[in-house]
Amino acid sequence: MPELPEVETVRAGLAPALTNATVTAIDVLDARSFKRHIGGVEDFIATMVGAKILAVVRRGKFLWMPLELPAGRNPGHKLAMVGHLGMSGQMLLRTPGFTEDKLTRVVIHAISEDGEKVEMRFIDQRLFGSLAIDDLVPTPDGLPGGFSNGLGVSSDGESTWWRNLIPASAAHIMRDPLDEDFDEKFVIAKLKKKNSGIKRVLLDQQTLSGIGNIYADEALWRSQLHYDQPAASLTGPKAKELLQHVREILAKAVTEGGTSFDEQYKNVNGESGYFAVSLNAYGMTGIPCKRCGTQIKRENWMNRGSHFCPKCQKLKG
C-alpha cells in the first residue's frame, strides 16, 4: 500500500508523539509481524522495553527509530527499531483504552517526556509489513541516513550520533527524490546504463527509493512515457523531466496526506489522505485520459497492474 508520501505522512505523525518517549510495554497479537527480527519476539520485547526513542527517521518507504537503551544495557552496537508497512501496514497513535482496531498485530506502549501515555498500534492486513530491531551502520556517503524534519536533533543544531547512520537492513536502499542529499546526476547516470523498462527502474529501490506502483504510473503518465520504454533510451533532458515529475508528484501527495482508496491507508489518527482525487492514470482503467480523451488502459505487468494512456504513452524506439 504505502509509498513514500504515505510513509512520510505516518512518520510526520509519529515523530511529535514518540520523539523522546520511553517504551513501557509491548503487546504481541500476531508474532508474524516480527519475521524480520532475527532474535524473535522475546528478544524484541526485551530490547524495546525501557528504550527511549530518539527520533523517527525515513528513507524511501523505510522508517526507523534510533534507540537509547537504559544505562547498563549497552549491547555494543547502535540500535534502531525498523518498521516497514509492506502493502497494508498502518501505524496508529491511540490513547489507551481507545477501541481496538481490527487487524492490530502489535501495540507499543510508551510514555512521553511529559508523562503522557501513548500507544502505537501496528495494524497490518496482509502481514507483509514488519517491525524489527537492527544495527545502525554508517551511511556509505557519510551523509544523514534519512529524513527526520529536525525532530530529535539537539537544540544547538549539532548532529546527534544516529544522524549519519542507517539500519543495516536498509543500507542497500538508495536515497529518495525528496531527500536533500538525493544525487540526481548519479541517478540519471544509472538510468543511462539500464536497458530495463523505465517503470521497472523507477520501482527499483536500489536505484532511487520511495516510488511504488501508484506514483510510478502517475509520473510516467505526466512524462508521456510507456512503462516498457528502456531507461537507457531516455535522453538526458527527458530523464531530468521524469525525475522532476516524480519529485513534484511525491511532494504534492505528501502535502495531501497520501493516497487512500479504501481502509488500507490511514494517517496516525486513522484519517484518509486526499491525493486520490489527483490521480490521472493509476486505477483509472476505462476513464478518458485527461490529456487526450483516450481510455486509460490497464495491463498485467510484473505480477501487478500498469495503468497508462495507450495514445500518449507509446513505446518509442
Added chain:
DNA sequence: ATGGACACCTGTGGGC
C-alpha cells in the same frame, strides 16, 4: 545484468 516467477498473507468485490 535482466527479466520472470513466486513466496510471503488476508480481505474484498464482482460474476455466476
Added chain:
DNA sequence: TGCCCACAGGTGTCCA
C-alpha cells in the same frame, strides 16, 4: 446465499 477468481500502495530470492 455461497463459491471461485481477480486483485490489492512491497520486497526478497531463486532460476533461466
